Amino acid sequence: MKQHDVVVLGGGPAGSTVATLMAAQGFDVVVLEKEHFPRFHIGESLLPATVSIFDRLGVHEAIRSAYILKPGGKWLYGEKEVPGDFAMYDRRASFKKHPYSYLVERSTFDKILIDRSVEAGADVRFGTEVIDVISENDRIVGVRCCDEAGVESDVLGRIVIDASGLRAIIPSKLRIRKLAKPHRMGIYAQYAARPTRDDVKAGWFIGQMFYDGWTWLLRLPDDRFSVGTVLTVERFRKSGMTPTELLERLVVENPLLNEGMTSDRHRISDVIVTGNMGNSSESLAGAGWVAVGDAGYFIDPCYSSGVHLAMKSAEMVADLVMSWPKENPVEPSLFVQYQKDMRQHESTVQRMVDAFYVASRNTSVQKMVTTCHGGYFSRRFVTFVGGDFEANRRYIARVRNYCRVVGALFGNDPSRAPENHPHYLHEPSNVAKRRPVVDSGSSRN
Ligand SMILES: Cc1cc2nc3c(=O)[nH]c(=O)nc-3n(C[C@H](O)[C@H](O)[C@H](O)COP(=O)(O)OP(=O)(O)OC[C@H]3O[C@@H](n4cnc5c(N)ncnc54)[C@H](O)[C@@H]3O)c2cc1C
Known part of the structure; x- marks a missing residue:
């Protein structure tokens, strides 16, 4: 059976980055992706350090023309604000030339990235689910997958790169995936409305803390918003609400969500829940495999670090594998420094x-x-x-x-503390006094 240079599991930002970089250098790369793109994904707020990777992949212009420029992120602590304006970097910053990033819609953003992989020569197989891992003498040599017609086949590679996100196919199979404590969850949806705060209009990511949790509000193209919250699973259970009830209540009671969108807001997507937030694989590489992006580890998204770590780890792995002699099997020793660096991040x-x-x-x-x-x-x-x-x-x-x-x-x-607040959801400020702002003007830039 044919052995490819690289088999990539998953075509999100980590998988497409590794695929584009390697295919562009003539490597035989197969990407196995269970969905068809565009498909919904959470994670819209990006960081300026990622922009140099967009340049290297040749996708920066497509991203610049499709999305809203993000000048920074701002945290609301009760009545106070802590702005992080990307232009206020220190002398060590890697992003001096481009002190900004983007608020993207992941369905189309991920498609821009994977289309680039196809253009670069990668064999991207959509609608193909990886269902098992194939090992020989304790070395992972490939995977078994299943297409939409239910036909199963094996795909073998000199190295298998796990970019399957929170699914973490190989670490889960090896039982080396651990969930962080306390268990937290994300609940989110898209809303249609116009922005009422100037910072939201200007493309800032805005987060607001509440006791042991937070909410976010960010603009998407065409007068839409990504709205969500992260809180402990315990607190969610104690609320006695369904995820939809909880999010809708927050939109009314949480000052940021209530006041950041016009009162004619309405939900335009299902409410989605990510339950296993904050988990990590004990090892990021082994015989025949390496993990990139969320498949390596996933950290609470309060600093919007996920897509950057996904693309950065993928770039590091692509460069390492390309430096290895093509005729030899890739050894785990190649990834020692990679693991050290990623653990430090x-x-x-x-x-x-x-x-x-x-x-x-x-x-x-x-x-x-x-x-x-x-x-x-x-x-x-x-x-x-x-x-x-x-x-x-x-x-x-x-x-x-x-x-x-x-x-x-x-x-x-x-x-x-939550026990002093009946719904455990909002700051003790008197939200009843607050009224949503009505903005009749258009918010489009
Ligand atoms: C509530 C929440 C908010 C977040 N907010 C942000 C944010 O604002 N900014 C940010 O940078 N990050 C954010 N993140 C994190 C971000 O979503 C991830 O870090 C990022 O998507 C990781 O990219 P990835 O390529 O590693 O994985 P993914 O983007 O998850 O891609 C994995 C791909 O693998 C495919 N796949 C999975 N299983 C299989 C299988 N068996 N066979 C074939 N294919 C498979 C999936 O379909 C998917 O396309 C957030 C996450 C959560 C939960």
Whole structure:
């Protein structure tokens, strides 16, 4: 049976990046993707550090002309705001030439990326589900897949690259996938409305913390919004609501969602739930395989890090495999540095996520964050949230430690604790007084 150079499982941003880079250099690449594109996917807010990868793939112009420019991200802490304007980077930033990113619609964004893989010469097989992994002498040599007619076939490769997202086909098969605690979930949908806040109109990602959770609001083309929340599974259960009830209630009660869209808003998609948020594979590579993107690990999306880590890891793996002699089987030793680097990204982002949730529970920490904001600290923070995770490891460790110490000294703020709020969903500000804003003008830029 034919052995391909590379078999890629999944055609999301990680899979298409690796496929384009390698096919363009003459490698024989097969991508197995169970869906047909365009298909819905969550993850619309992108980072400036990814823009250089768009340039390398040759897709930047298509993305620039299709989507809304994102100048930065902003967090609302109660009444206060912490803006992360990408133009305010520090001297280490990799994105000085393009201090902006995009708010994309993933259905068409992922299609732009995979179409480029096809153009570069990859054999992309849509509607093809990977159903098993084939091993020989403890080495993964290929996969078994099933097409839409139910016909099963084997596809073999010198290396199998797992880019199957949260499905994490190979780590799951090897039972090395672990779920982070506390268990969190995402609940989200699209709404049709016009933006009422200037920052939303201007393409900023806006997030708002509540106790141990957060909401997001971001603009999509054609007067649509991505709206969602992340919260603990325990808290969701205690709410006694269905995901749809919970999200619809948030749209009325949460100040950001309520006030950020015009009152004629209405939901235009199903409410979707991602339950297994925050999980990681114990190893990112082994004999015959390597994992990229979410198949390697997935971190809480409060810093919009997912697509960047997916494309960055895919770029690193493509470059490594292309540096290996074509006639030899790819050995796991090739990925030692890759695993080290990706683990560092993971721990840096995870530390900042920990600090984020400490702040969400504690007004003293929030005060510290909003007071220290500005000058040097902001520039380091912006470089981090722009996607340069590795440049900021020491700074992030310090931020996390300060947050923990202040959090431990002052404890969680009981007035904000969920048990004091009947629906556990919103800040204790008097939302009943707030009224949605009606904007009769068009929001299109
Ligand atoms: C609530 C939430 C909000 C998020 N917000 C953001 C954000 O704002 N910004 C951001 O950057 N990231 C965000 N993310 C993360 C982002 O969605 C992911 O990190 C990103 O999509 C990872 O890309 P990937 O290519 O690794 O995986 P995916 O994009 O998931 O692609 C995997 C592909 O594999 C295919 N596949 C799966 N199983 C099989 C199989 N058995 N056979 C064949 N094909 C298969 C799937 O169909 C899919 O196309 C968010 C995630 C969640 C849950």
